Amino acid sequence: xxxxxxxxxxxxxxxxxxxxxxxxxxxxxxxxxxxxxxxxxxxxxxxxxxxxxxxxxxxxxxxxxxxxxxxxxxxxxxxxxxxxxxxxxxxxxxxxxxxxxxxxxxxxxxxxxxxxxxxxxxxxxxxxxxxxxxxxxxxxxxxxxxxxxxxxxxxxxxxxxxxxxxxxxxxxxxxxxxxxxxxxxxxxxxxxxxxxxxxxxxxxxxxxxxxxxxxxxxxxxxxxxxxxxxxxxxxxxxxxxxxxxxxxxxxxxxxxxxxxxxxxxxxxxxxxxxxxxxxxxxxxxxxxxxxxxxxxxxxxxxxxxxxxxxxxxxxxxxxxxxxxxxxxxxxxxxxxxxxxxxxxxxxxxxxxxxxxxxxxxxxxxxxxxxxxxxxxxxxxxxxxxxxxxxxxxxxxxxxxxxxxxxxxxxxxxxxxxxxxxxxxxxxxxxxxxxxxxxxxxxxxxxxxxxxxxxxxxxxxxxxxxxxxxxxxxxxxxxxxxxxxxxxxxxxxxxxxxxxxxxxxxxxxxxxxxxxxxxxxxxxxxxxxxxxxxxxxxxxxxxxxxxxxxxxxxxxxxxxxxxxxxxxxxxxxxxxxxxxxxxxxxxxxxxxxxxxxxxxxxxxxxxxxxxxxxxxxxxxxx
Amino acid sequence: xxxxxxxxxxxxxxxxxxxxxxxxxxxxxxxxxxxxxxxxxxxxxxxxxxxxxxxxxxxxxxxxxxxxxxxxxxxxxxxxxxxxxxxxxxxxxxxxxxxxxxxxxxxxxxxxxxxxxxxxxxxxxxxxxxxxxxxxxxxxxxxxxxxxxxxxxxxxxxxxxxxxxxxxxxxxxxxxxxxxxxxxxxxxxxxxxxxxxxxxxxxxxxxxxxxxxxxxxxxxxxxxxxxxxxxxxxxxxxxxxxxxxxxxxxxxxxxxxxxxxxxxxxxxxxxxxxxxxxxxxxxxxxxxxxxxxxxxxxxxxxxxxxxxxxxxxxxxxxxxxxxxxxxxxxxxxxxxxxxxxxxxxxxxxxxxxxxxxxxxxxxxxxxxxxxxxxxx
Numbered sequence: 001x002x003x004x005x006x007x008x009x010x011x012x013x014x015x016x017x018x019x020x021x022x023x024x025x026x027x028x029x030x031x032x033x034x035x036x037x038x039x040x041x042x043x044x045x046x047x048x049x050x051x052x053x054x055x056x057x058x059x060x061x062x063x064x065x066x067x068x069x070x071x072x073x074x075x076x077x078x079x080x081x082x083x084x085x086x087x088x089x090x091x092x093x094x095x096x097x098x099x100x101x102x103x104x105x106x107x108x109x110x111x112x113x114x115x116x117x118x119x120x121x122x123x124x125x126x127x128x129x130x131x132x133x134x135x136x137x138x139x140x141x142x143x144x145x146x147x148x149x150x151x152x153x154x155x156x157x158x159x160x161x162x163x164x165x166x167x168x169x170x171x172x173x174x175x176x177x178x179x180x181x182x183x184x185x186x187x188x189x190x191x192x193x194x195x196x197x198x199x200x201x202x203x204x205x206x207x208x209x210x211x212x213x214x215x216x217x218x219x220x221x222x223x224x225x226x227x228x229x230x231x232x233x234x235x236x237x238x239x240x241x242x243x244x245x246x247x248x249x250x251x252x253x254x255x256x257x258x259x260x261x262x263x264x265x266x267x268x269x270x271x272x273x274x275x276x277x278x279x280x281x282x283x284x285x286x287x288x289x290x291x292x293x294x295x296x297x298x299x300x301x302x303x304x305x306x307x308x309x310x311x312x313x314x315x316x317x318x319x320x321x322x323x324x325x326x327x328x329x330x331x332x333x334x335x336x337x338x339x340x341x342x343x344x345x346x347x348x349x350x351x352x353x354x355x356x357x358x359x360x361x362x363x364x365x366x367x368x369x370x371x372x373x374x375x376x377x378x379x380x381x382x383x384x385x386x387x388x389x390x391x392x393x394x395x396x397x398x399x400x401x402x403x404x405x406x407x408x409x410x411x412x413x414x415x416x417x418x419x420x421x422x423x424x425x426x427x428x429x430x431x432x433x434x435x436x437x438x439x440x441x442x443x444x445x446x447x448x449x450x451x452x453x454x455x456x457x458x459x460x461x462x463x464x465x466x467x468x469x470x471x472x473x474x475x476x477x478x479x480x481x482x483x484x485x486x487x488x489x490x491x492x493x494x495x496x497x498x499x500x501x502x503x504x505x506x507x508x509x510x511x512x513x514x515x516x517x518x519x520x521x522x523x524x525x526x527x528x529x530x531x532x533x534x535x536x537x538x539x540x541x542x543x544x545x546x547x548x549x550x551x552x553x554x555x556x557x558x559x560x561x562x563x564x565x566x567x568x569x570x571x572x573x574x575x576x577x578x579x580x581x582x583x584x585x586x587x588x589x590x591x592x593x594x595x596x597x598x599x600x601x602x603x604x605x606x607x608x609x610x611x612x613x614x615x616x617x618x619x620x621x
Numbered sequence: 622x623x624x625x626x627x628x629x630x631x632x633x634x635x636x637x638x639x640x641x642x643x644x645x646x647x648x649x650x651x652x653x654x655x656x657x658x659x660x661x662x663x664x665x666x667x668x669x670x671x672x673x674x675x676x677x678x679x680x681x682x683x684x685x686x687x688x689x690x691x692x693x694x695x696x697x698x699x700x701x702x703x704x705x706x707x708x709x710x711x712x713x714x715x716x717x718x719x720x721x722x723x724x725x726x727x728x729x730x731x732x733x734x735x736x737x738x739x740x741x742x743x744x745x746x747x748x749x750x751x752x753x754x755x756x757x758x759x760x761x762x763x764x765x766x767x768x769x770x771x772x773x774x775x776x777x778x779x780x781x782x783x784x785x786x787x788x789x790x791x792x793x794x795x796x797x798x799x800x801x802x803x804x805x806x807x808x809x810x811x812x813x814x815x816x817x818x819x820x821x822x823x824x825x826x827x828x829x830x831x832x833x834x835x836x837x838x839x840x841x842x843x844x845x846x847x848x849x850x851x852x853x854x855x856x857x858x859x860x861x862x863x864x865x866x867x868x869x870x871x872x873x874x875x876x877x878x879x880x881x882x883x884x885x886x887x888x889x890x891x892x893x894x895x896x897x898x899x900x901x902x903x904x905x906x907x908x909x910x911x912x913x914x915x916x917x918x919x920x921x922x923x924x925x926x927x928x929x930x931x932x933x934x935x936x937x938x939x940x941x942x943x944x945x946x947x948x949x950x951x952x953x954x955x956x957x958x959x960x961x962x963x964x965x966x967x968x969x970x971x972x973x974x975x976x977x978x979x980x981x982x983x984x985x986x987x988x989x990x991x992x993x994x995x996x997x
Contacts, residue, residue: 008764011765012764012765012810012932012935013935015765015766015810016765016808016809016810016926016927016929016932016935016936016939017927018810019807019808019809019810019939020808020923020924020926020927020939021927022807023804023807023808023923023939023942023943024919024920024923027916027919027923027943027946028916030946030950031912031915031916031950033959034912034950034953034954034957034959035908035909035912037957037958037959038866038900038905038908038957039905041863041866041867041900041957042866042867042869042870042871042900042904042905043870043871043905045867046867046868046870046871048867049863049864049866049867049868050867050868050870052864052867052868053864053865053867053868053880053881054880
């Protein structure tokens with residue numbers, strides 16, 4: 001037993017020794033495997049990983065440029081970058097987040113909206129990035145936090161530049177506003193240049209001059225860790241700041257025009273005919289653009305969007321209205337220029353007009369008719385029958401051709417984004433879009449600015465300025481110069497202009513005289529001024545079509561279906577310095593509603609002060 | 622036996638007196654030297670990986686001190702006593718694992734700890750020692766090689782804690798505990814046929830393991846198979862550690878000069894991924910030296926197993942040594958992209974106390990086995 005036990009023990013010892021040797025062999029095999037892999041990584045692939053390692057170390061961080069400022073003609077700041085203070089929390093430095101926020105709320109007001117935004121942003125950022133808990137701290141709140149801030153490690157006040165519009169709603173439709181870049185915009189911008197930028201122009205001048213205002217992105221070459229924490233800056237390429245914009249806009253006039261419109265929905269566009277510069281561009285009602293910069297709340301946005309007054313709608317460049325009788329000076333000038341009519345030729349106005357062989361009666365606004373009218377009387381009294389007849393003789397093709405020269409039916413190219421072209425119908429247009437031939441009756445109503453023809457207030461103002469300039473059409477513009485901040489001189493934007501050539505230039509004087517007579521004794525006589533002579537033309541555009549046998553009685557039509565009131569004017573007649581287009585939605589007659597507004601605007605600009613006649617006789621169209 | 626008590630006594634005196642004090646304190650000098658060299662190197666790397674924060678090194682030094690103290694204390698316990706306590710320790714450990722599952726403190730998203738107020742105790746660490754001890758204890762009751770019944774019992778004793786640990790969930794520790802049971806069986810002389818059979822069974826069970834895995838564990842395996850698919854998630858560890866090692870080249874970037882590690886591109890760089898720091902800063906040459914140290918310690922451990930006088934000591938020494946190698950292999954394998962990422966530290970170098978205490982306690986047992994010798 002002892003022997004066998006001893007034998008067993010020897011056997012066991014040998015067994016374990018063999019196994020220890022086998023184990024050693026396995027260990028060596030494993031180690032060889034690891035060393036082979038290491039040799040592969042560290043010798044064969046060393047170059048490859050060296051490159052990767054260097055790439056890892058250095059990151060390029062974009063440094064966004066400061067956005068250019070916007071000034072009005074006299075240097076009033078219209079859009080600035082306001083340092084705003086936000087209270088922000090760096091999550092990784094805060095032990096108890098909920099408690100910290102509750103404590104902070106005792107110091108500065110933090111409401112549920114703030115908390116909701118914080119929660120939303122927190123999820124998008126890493127733990128060492130700061131997340132704002134409160135935006136737009138007041139100076140008093142900043143001071144209060146400065147005193148107690150030491151109690152809150154990981155919480156700090158962050159100053160950043162926020163776009164602000166000091167004039168608020170006054171400039172909203174001119175400047176537009178900036179907002180956070182959305183996905184659609186991201187697809188169309190130079191991603192490199194916008195790498196560090198959060199905001200982009202969303203409309204108006206801000207969008208039209210986005211390239212000038214934005215500037216060029218700068219870069220910082222930094223050494224960072226894998227989590228993006230910056231360890232040190234290796235190289236710095238500062239950004240090129242956006243250029244400041246100087247506008248033709250006269251903020252005082254903008255204010256006056258806005259006040260002149262009062263509670264009306266409508267638009268006023270004033271242009272300096274000598275430069276094409278837009279002096280005022282009002283669309284009422286307006287909205288506060290500052291609400292949009294940091295992202296407007298759903299409730300506020302919904303209220304603006306669904307308001308029946310459409311405050312977000314830029315009537316000045318996007319509102320397309322039948323120009324009504326305001327088109328008559330241009331049609332009349334066309335008649336003169338094309339030799340279809342002259343100053344002496346008369347047309348009999350019985351209160352209606354019919355095409356030969358057709359029963360349809362095209363009415364004049366004065367039911368009793370104007371009797372025998374020449375061009376001067378037709379303009380002064382705005383006789384529809386004269387212009388039906390004139391348009392009929394010109395024909396749609398010549399009418400379209402001549403009116404096009406004044407920019408009707410095409411975008412003016414004003415540097416306010418979102419402009420619409422209006423509509424100047426033609427035979428070609430009708431066949432292409434309506435798939436119908438052109439009917440002669442349709443030519444007649446184009447002659448009085450109704451039917452298919454649509455114009456924007458800015459088109460009317462630009463056309464009126466061209467009339468005042470006797471054919472010198474200048475593309476309306478808001479910005480006249482841009483300047484690199486700190487630079488001694490700015491760069492003027494080029495003017496886009498063209499000449500409307502008439503065979504007989506004295507035709508200009510005829511039409512300008514007739515327009516002056518409109519204010520002196522015609523449909524706009526109530527706005528006659530003793531300070532300077534105004535030339536103008538009233539207009540009323542139909543929203544609601546009155547049947548052949550009915551008559552339009554304003555009080556019987558719901559307000560929003562009532563006629564739009566229009567007025568175009570320029571002054572002084574001898575040396576025009578301002579051309580104005582006024583549109584009042586559902587305002588009724590141009591002479592009674594729109595003309596006084598234009599007069600107030602002109603007065604504000606030229607400094608006139610004679611009283612406007614109130615009430616008074618029948619205001620024709 | 623024919624050998625007088627006297628001669629036995631004489632022999633004892635000669636053996637113990639010659640190597641002096643350390644030998645009398647039951648210290649195996651070559652093993653101690655190897656361990657000290659390894660830990661010293663580890664502290665140097667840790668200083669670099671821990672952003673030159675001397676406090677990190679100090680804390681690790683304190684843990685090392687405690688762990689070396691425990692190692693020396695355990696070295697005083699004769700193997701016979703260890704053997705006697707084996708099953709008791711195992712039973713205690715398993716009970717603790719059950720307790721963790723019921724009332725465990727949630728640390729790092731997984732239930733691994735029992736909080737006793739003052740100390741937090743991780744029972745799975747205890748099992749890393751208790752399983753090889755118990756399997757060795759079980760197999761030492763019968764002559765080697767073990768019979769089928771013993772093998773099945775040993776496998777059962779191994780799998781009970783493994784299942785409990787896997788539930789926590791802790792893939793790395795489960796793996797180490799399994800390997801503890803398996804390596805003891807291997808040293809015990811489990812027949813090659815049986816080994817092949819076990820591998821086949823394990824392969825057959827692999828799908829079951831897959832479906833029993835947590836999502837994050839599966840994700841790790843998937844990421845291991847193709848790290849590029851998830852360069853910002855789980856694959857990030859693997860990609861970054863390979864960049865670190867590969868960019869280190871043959872000679873390394875130099876101590877404290879590893880950009881990958883110092884710029885925080887390398888995650889877990891002072892714990893599970895510290896091997897990548899070594900690869901980056903010391904290059905292939907440094908790694909060769911490090912592996913050399915490991916091989917010296919493993920070789921010494923296997924020698925102790927082969928020289929041990931009792932089957933229990935042989936199996937325990939062999940098992941513990943091979944588990945130490947499994948640590949090394951799994952950790953380096955995952956860092957260099959040979960194995961999936963499982964939470965196994967680089968033995969005696971990674972920052973953290975628990976595995977270090979367990980490992981050095983195991984080396985204490987090896988010293989005990991080596992130094993408590995008697996002439997039979």
